[in-house]
Amino acid sequence: MEFLTRRSFWIVSIVFSCFSFGIAYFATYFLGLNKGSSEFANISVLIGSVSTAITFLFLILQNIKIREQQEAANKRQEEAEKRQEQFEKQQKELWDSQQVKIQFEMYQAHKREFFRVLDDIEKSATIDIEFYNRETLYRRVFPMNNFSQVDLKIEINDSRKYDLVNFTDIHDAFKSSIDDLNTFITSSKSVEKNTEDVKFFIFRLLRLSEKLQLTIKPTGRFGDVSYDGKLLINAYAFDETINIFSHAFEGISAFSGNNNISSLAVFNMSNTQYLLQDLVFSIVPRHKEFNFNIDPNSYAVALHNLYKFYRKMDLTNADTRSYLLEFKELSNDLVKTETLVNDTYKLSRLTTRIYNSIRLLEKKKDISKSMFDEFTLIYRGFDTLPYPKFDRITGEKLEYE
Secondary structure (H helix, E strand, O other): OHHHHHOHHHHHHHHHHHHHHHHHHHHHHHHOOOOOOHHHHHHHHHHHHHHHHHHHHHHHHHHHHHHHHHHHHHHHHHHHHHHHHHHHHHHHHHHHHHHHHHHHHHHHHHHHHHHHHHHHHHHHOOOOEEEOOHHHHHHHHOOOOEOOEOOOOOOOOHHHHOOOOOHHHHHHHHHHHHHHHHHHHHOOOOOOOOHHHHHHHHHHHHHHHHHOOEEEOOOOOOOEEEEOOEEEEEOOOHHHHHHHHHHHHHHHHHHOOOOOOOOOOOOOOOOOHHHHHHHHHHHHHHOOOOEEOOOOOOHHHHHHHHHHHHHOOOOOOHHHHHHHHHHHHHHOOHHHHHHHHHOHHHHHHHHHHHHHHHHHHHHOOOOOHHHHHHHHHHHHHHOOOOOOOEOOOOOOEOOOO
């Protein structure tokens, strides 16, 4: 069939020539015949048959030609469709590669902005802090983010489905710490009954710092309470640590789209400083796992106990009011307290005057014997102070006792 198609012109030409020759020959012969003879009739039939056969042959060749043209057109259409498909495939690959590049750049940019927030938190802190593993913290806050997906907002409830530490765990740890703090402030429990609660609270702070990948760098300040080399609180600046954790949590919350989270704002704890300080001074020294950076003779603890004692006294006496204000100032100033406990001469002078003042009140019956006995017990905390002691009125040295 392909052979006939390729040579259809020559075949038609040959057939037409033969047909023309045959027509001329038979016409000469045919015209000489008698029209009524049988030979004339037979030749007429033959001519008709040949004409029909030639017509069929021509139609077949034309059909072949048309089919060939149709197949060529179909082939060109298929090639065009393949080229279009290849073009669309290349376009899709280019688009996908661009999308991957865009997602990658978004992921990197989002992470850089997150780290910038951490930088701001570190710079704004009043003491030296560090987010020691930022990559881990980023994965905890945005566990689903990767090079092909970037979520800008994290729902707390949604993050509970992840097995690893996540933003919900950080939120819960922070909330528990604040709840504990509020409990201490409003609790009617005695210090002795609060012992385990305070210890547990300090360990909560430790776990919160781990979840935030945040460390407060120890600086050896007077009054620092640390555990395993990590600073947790300072007895004279209790709000400092709480504000750092609060500021860190709120900054991360805002970046993750959780601005409306109810939490503890940065605040001044001057009204509750005494209560929390009392818990620290009364409980931390009993637990050897904590490192409490105070003077080796624990004069700082004895001074705090004197402050507690004066807070319970009748403030009608001028000396009592004066000493109460002095102790209150010391309780909020770690530098002054450290200076005083290291200056044993000055501390001896102060405690002697206090002793003489309380003894005078006891003689005048202005305080009860039980109060005086309580004072005497506290005063023993200064037994290791060097003598001589000093007279309250004259300031002169007294005899050794």
